[in-house]
Amino acid sequence: MxxxxxxxxxxxxxxxxxxxxxxxxxxxxxxxxxxxxxxxxxxxxxxxxxxxxxxxxxxxxxxxxxxxxxxxxxxxxxxxxxxxxxxxxxxxxxxxxxxxxxxxxxxxxxxxxxxxxxxxxxxxxxxxxxxxxxxxxxxxxxxxxxxxxxxxxxxxxxxxxxxxxxxxxxxxxxxxxxxxxxxxxxxxxxxxxxxxxxxxxxxxxxxxxxxxxxxxxxxxxxxxxxxxxxxxxxxxxxxxxxxxxxxxxxxxxxxxxxxxKKIGGYVLRRNELAERYKSVLRGLPITLPTLLESNYSAFHLFIILLTDGITKSRHLEVFSQLREAGIGVNIHYIPVYLQPYYQKKGFKKGYCPNAEEYYSRAVSLPIFPNLSIDQQDFVGSKLGEILKP
Structure with missing residues (x-):
């Protein structure tokens, strides 16, 4: 797709x-x-x-x-x-x-x-x-x-x-x-x-x-x-x-x-988009990323967490509906130790509870220098439509 x-x-x-x-x-x-x-x-x-x-x-x-x-x-x-x-x-x-x-x-x-x-x-x-x-x-x-x-x-x-x-x-x-x-x-x-x-x-x-x-x-x-x-x-x-x-x-x-030569400009634009997401997504049942005061993020990704307690099926439903709308959301990442290769080494579910909580709720929204205001507004409106009670 x-x-x-x-x-x-x-x-x-x-x-x-x-x-x-x-x-x-x-x-x-x-x-x-x-x-x-x-x-x-x-x-x-x-x-x-x-x-x-x-x-x-x-x-x-x-x-x-x-x-x-x-x-x-x-x-x-x-x-x-x-x-x-x-x-x-x-x-x-x-x-x-x-x-x-x-x-x-x-x-x-x-x-x-x-x-x-x-x-x-x-x-x-x-x-x-x-x-x-x-x-x-x-x-x-x-x-x-x-x-x-x-x-x-x-x-x-x-x-x-x-x-x-x-x-x-x-x-x-x-x-x-x-x-x-x-x-x-x-x-x-x-x-x-x-x-x-x-x-x-x-x-x-x-x-x-x-x-x-x-x-x-x-x-x-x-x-x-x-x-x-x-x-x-x-x-x-x-x-x-x-x-x-x-x-x-x-x-x-x-x-x-x-x-x-364009690193500074690219990162500035990503920060502008990240800041704008705060208003575009205001009021939705999500948690936005927290930035420490000591940091200026490069914002390679813009990751939101869906409301605490969301079910696995609802997480999948939100993700799938966004993709069906033409929004190429992704999830970064599955906890590494849950991969089959690492489970063969003895790692089991429950090893890092916060990582698993994060994985159950995370969605990466589009963010890149050429993302237009109209596209960002579409992402926000579509997410709001999907998450409405």
Whole structure:
């Protein structure tokens, strides 16, 4: 089924198209100068020292885990409400994964649940090596508080900022890594900016950046300082780690470079639409997202919660009627541990009560820069019609 109002959509203009054409006419389609330029643009934008562009945010999360030494015998924690990549990345490394419940007001990791879980884990000698907080829908988790817990309990932090480029926390750009080791962005078409598929890991730690750069390209180096043998000639390279082909192409990077100039404008427009939803949806039996004063959300998603106590069948009915009206609503996300793969690992329903409560009531409404006022009004009126007593 195709929708005339999707929940999210890329915005590609002639400048973006010309940037890609320029690369197509150049000598390099991949492993050329465009990737370095895009990395420099993003690192400058968020105020971080190093950036490593990848073919997806999933790849970037995997590299981030590997750079922090995640492996067999380790455990990584993340939010129960996120896309599966936030937890799968730990499993790729041979580690175990566990989930922290969310705060029902912000949809981010609950500090109370995290603190309680850390106390229990310390007493049982089972603390996480890495925590991956997810900046759900574009709003930063409370990173200062999470960082304080990391200092007390000794874990590293990877920010899953896939939703959040262009947002800020305590007046610093999300991705500045002020309170984390590494942050990861996604450039999927429905995100804030796009490279088609693509992602990036950013960090202020040069050792972590070098490790991710090495692993991104098969574990191969041409740097004599890293080689174990004397070079045979200008062609010489060595594989010193078992790496991956996680490289971004110059075609993707050119699109990303062009799109990066519009981050601020895109996020401003998303905030304007989010603010307008408050009036469009006023009086309906729903809960709107709560923003912390310290945050400026990128508003990748606009998620409402239907009235507390709504039945499963009514939730489905509301969702289905919106889609039948041509409104491409979605649900972000099913609690990860309820997926069959994770249930085989022993996770059961009831593990994170707030996450399950959220899932039973959540609906993602359309929000993207080119959403028109008429379209937004239609979403509000149709939802009101469906929810009327």
């Amino acid at each position: 195709s929708f005339h109002i999707p929940y999210g959509r890329q915005d590609i203009d002639n400048e973006d198209i010309q940037a890609v054409i320029n690369v197509l006419k150049s000598d390099f389609l991949t492993q050329g100068p465009a990737v370095n330029a895009f990395e420099a643009a993003i690192s400058s934008y968020v105020g971080v020292k190093y950036a490593v562009a990848c073919n997806s945010a999933t790849s970037a999360l995997h590299l981030a885990c590997l750079a922090l030494g995640v492996g067999p015998g380790d455990i990584v924690w993340t939010s129960a409400i996120t896309f599966v990549a936030s937890s799968n990345c730990a499993l790729y490394c041979g580690a175990e994964v566990d989930f922290v419940d969310i705060n029902l007001a912000t949809y981010n990791i609950s500090l109370e649940a995290l603190t309680e879980k850390l106390i229990i884990a310390k007493s049982s000698g089972n603390l996480p090596k890495v925590l991956i907080p997810v900046h759900m829908a574009g709003q930063s988790a409370d990173m200062r508080a999470i960082y304080a817990l990391s200092q007390e309990y000794g874990f590293k932090i990877i920010e899953d900022a896939s939703h959040a480029i262009g947002g800020s926390y305590e007046n610093s750009s999300i991705g500045s890594c002020k309170f984390s080791d590494i942050a990861v962005f996604s450039f999927h078409p429905v995100k804030i900016i796009t490279t088609g598929e693509g992602g990036m890991a950013v960090t202020n730690n040069g050792i972590l950046a070098d490790k991710m750069n090495l692993l991104r390209s098969h574990g191969i180096t041409r740097d004599p300082a890293q080689m174990q043998s004397k070079s045979d000639g200008p062609w010489y390279y060595e594989q010193i780690e078992l790496g991956f082909n996680y490289r971004m192409t110059d075609i993707q990077a050119a699109l990303g470079m062009s799109q990066s």
